[in-house]
Amino acid sequence: MPRLFFGLELPANLKQQLLRLRVPVTGARWQSRHQLHLTLVFLGQVPAPALPALLAAAAGVRGAPFELEVRGLGTFGPPEQPRNLWAGVVPETPVAELHHRLVTAMGAAGVATESRRFRPHITLARFARPAGSVVPLLAARADTGFGRWPVSEFVLFDSTPGAGGSVYTVRRRFPLMA
Template identity: 30%
Template structure:
């Protein structure tokens, strides 16, 4: 099974920010039900590995907190856009939660993550989008802001790839303490 750890957004917020990617040529838009902030992409894991990951994530202690969404950008290069996203303002509690999740996943036998943590919500993906698409998207939406959004849990998700895109299922939720 394909796993990741993330923070689900309230559906009403996801529906609102999904509107940012309407009408973009070649975009594979992320459905509001799938919008989240990834804390750690894990990848393929069997049932035993998933149980270890779940046990270690359940031990994490962290306070509840708020996030703010701010600005938009893209991942890719000057030649090829891979995805468009809304930024999440960093805060110390979010960064510490990411570090605790990373540590729990590594203790579960997974390899350390190789990317610097850049909190964001993916809005659309491309198979080789033109840089002009990203430029127009940023120009139209860079003043975007939303929040504060209360965060009181994080989730272990399973991602099932289908012909119509990924479908995410919550395998376990972990409460954050007031």
């Protein structure tokens, strides 16, 4: 069964900016250039018979293209011992609206989605225990702008676990149209 999620691809110039943030931190597993993305909706393991309905539902999702700026850093978990380090995006509203439309479409198609609260972000590093502090990095870059990009599509990704972290492969692209 494929492990799937919907997300936004980042342009190469933004990935390059984010890769420059890598500093030595205990327990940090930094994301590679190929792993940087913004997750919209995580689906998990999807049975093959559900794929046609999933793809049809995603193709019916509408929304106007928008522009995002990657700005600021934050953590899941306390900055002294984070679980994840992430970069934020502004404005969050168009991303949250696209997330909501996708969740609604998947529900109508009978495809289960993750139920935790959605917070638009780009994961930069995941941490093993014991995790080192990222307080100095946050203090230095908390509100840094890393660049903008026009969002004109969302993507269905296949996620394959690997020794160096998950490998993400584009399965299908869906253009945004008003």
